[in-house]
Amino acid sequence: YFAGKCFNSETIVKNGQQSTNRTQSTSNVEKKYIASLDLGTTTVRCFIFNKRGRICARAEEKVELLHPKRGYVEMDPEQVWSMCKNVIQTAVTSVGVQSVISLGVCTQRCTFLTWDAETGQPLHNLITWQDIRADQLVNDWNNCWTMKAVRWVSAVLHFFTRSKRYKASSVVKYMNAQVVLRLKWVLDNTPLVQQKLQEGRVKFGTLDTWILYKLTNGKVHATDPSNASGTALYDPFLMVWSGFVMALVGLPRDILPEMRTSAGDWGTCAESLLGQPLPITAVVSDQGASLIGGGGYTRGHIKLTLGTGGFLNLNTGRSPHSSVKGIYPVVGWQEPNGVVTYMAEGSANDIGTIIEWGKRIGLYSCVSETADLASSVADSGGVYFVPAFQGLQAPINDSRAGCGFLGISPRTSRAHLVRALLDSLAFIIYQMYETLLQEAGHLMFDSGSKILADGGVSSNRVLLQHVATLCNSSVTRYTTTDLSALGAAVLAAVGAGVFATVSDFEGDLEVECVFEPQELLRPELLRQYNTWRKVVQRFKHWEQRKPLLEEP
Numbered sequence: 001y002f003a004g005k006c007f008n009s010e011t012i013v014k015n016g017q018q019s020t021n022r023t024q025s026t027s028n029v030e031k032k033y034i035a036s037l038d039l040g041t042t043t044v045r046c047f048i049f050n051k052r053g054r055i056c057a058r059a060e061e062k063v064e065l066l067h068p069k070r071g072y073v074e075m076d077p078e079q080v081w082s083m084c085k086n087v088i089q090t091a092v093t094s095v096g097v098q099s100v101i102s103l104g105v106c107t108q109r110c111t112f113l114t115w116d117a118e119t120g121q122p123l124h125n126l127i128t129w130q131d132i133r134a135d136q137l138v139n140d141w142n143n144c145w146t147m148k149a150v151r152w153v154s155a156v157l158h159f160f161t162r163s164k165r166y167k168a169s170s171v172v173k174y175m176n177a178q179v180v181l182r183l184k185w186v187l188d189n190t191p192l193v194q195q196k197l198q199e200g201r202v203k204f205g206t207l208d209t210w211i212l213y214k215l216t217n218g219k220v221h222a223t224d225p226s227n228a229s230g231t232a233l234y235d236p237f238l239m240v241w242s243g244f245v246m247a248l249v250g251l252p253r254d255i256l257p258e259m260r261t262s263a264g265d266w267g268t269c270a271e272s273l274l275g276q277p278l279p280i281t282a283v284v285s286d287q288g289a290s291l292i293g294g295g296g297y298t299r300g301h302i303k304l305t306l307g308t309g310g311f312l313n314l315n316t317g318r319s320p321h322s323s324v325k326g327i328y329p330v331v332g333w334q335e336p337n338g339v340v341t342y343m344a345e346g347s348a349n350d351i352g353t354i355i356e357w358g359k360r361i362g363l364y365s366c367v368s369e370t371a372d373l374a375s376s377v378a379d380s381g382g383v384y385f386v387p388a389f390q391g392l393q394a395p396i397n398d399s400r401a402g403c404g405f406l407g408i409s410p411r412t413s414r415a416h417l418v419r420a421l422l423d424s425l426a427f428i429i430y431q432m433y434e435t436l437l438q439e440a441g442h443l444m445f446d447s448g449s450k451i452l453a454d455g456g457v458s459s460n461r462v463l464l465q466h467v468a469t470l471c472n473s474s475v476t477r478y479t480t481t482d483l484s485a486l487g488a489a490v491l492a493a494v495g496a497g498v499f500a501t502v503s504d505f506e507g508d509l510e511v512e513c514v515f516e517p518q519e520l521l522r523p524e525l526l527r528q529y530n531t532w533r534k535v536v537q538r539f540k541h542w543e544q545r546k547p548l549l550e551e552p
Contacts, residue, residue, distance in 0.1 A: 039107040041308040046087035049284040049489040053507030058092035074125035101156040104282035104492025106289040107208040109230035134185040163320035165237040179231035204255040217270040222258040225331040226285040262333040263495035281495030286484040288332035293483030294452040306457035310351035346432030349390040374419040379417040384535040385424040394545040402542025426466035454483040475515040
């Protein structure tokens, strides 16, 4: 099992600075650990877990997001790689590399890069999932006759075959968060990439692929289905790269990475990183990993991640979900025996970004103040907020929706504005939940319709209480919100042969709080929610965007 030299206090290192001292146990019993590298939108972290899922050491560094133009959101690939090296070295050496069985990697999905296949040099910055440079392209494709024909033919095929795959494609629309059209934009608008394509020297990969390529010193160019299924280049129903989409959009297939199961043999970290090789036995998306970390192994489990964005995931078991409202079928993870666990996913791009924005403009000096401020007033005083810095996702699916307040009056206070911010986040989560309930309600009640919450924003008690009341479901928050890293560690243990399957893991997760629905307050919250939906209508189709190339 993966345990290790035990320490009396957790070792935490942030940006290279150790923040607590550790004292080694007097026990000389040598055990084993699993390392977990977690690459988020705002931080890069490495955790060391023992066999019960407890954090024994960790290191983290802050990611700098780059905004070279309006709508562009990038990361420096070499800087991210340097951070990965630093946190792995710091965390692993704190317990001794010889006591670590293997490394698991979980990453944000849909952040991608192309690089020179011969030199390994990036051809541009990492383009993140928040980037909307291809918005005009997305809009043009969604409204073109080709896509209308695809939907019509798919609808006919679904009528005759009742295939879930054709049902999903009968309403398919591309989104800015997906890789497919951002990749096309790069291939069409980046001269260096075009030159390297002609020379046959381009490799493409999402963030996991790039970091894996660097960890293995260029020996492995691969990804897993959980990361691939968010790109719109991968068919989760057939579990293959979609030749149809590649041909339709005009993308070369030879730049794609190899596909491997989420848990298994992913090569080894180069010896130069830690002084000796360290096996990599799992690569998985952050959302699939957090579902594992929270124990959501079986069909019907619901997980709500509140980080930079918000993700509501429903475990749909061995079958992908087909939606008509934009709740996309994605792969949660695939185990070494080939068994796949699917998820139905609703997403909101702006959750943590809204909270940080409120701090930046002076609504509060510290994020932790928001709950107290919001609780100091009975309601938002008739003020409503639409959280749409990057448009509105399913089920509204309007990338050009505007963001702002409505209903401000002379009596509006700072507390009312903060309350409106938190209310809006609860409303947008409930809207996703309501859509899932309509489309897959029979699955949701397999687990009693309980919601597991994780991510940094889940620490806000007012937000989680609103979610519980609106959804009429209990919401559980554990003492740790690092469930993605834990899930990647569990999957790495499966890949290393420690466990036969993820359900064999028995961790020591402690429940910090369970938010139960407040039945007496629900009618009023639902009334406010219905008013908010009317407000949203006024913000739809707000921006008539043109291509962002010329904008400073």
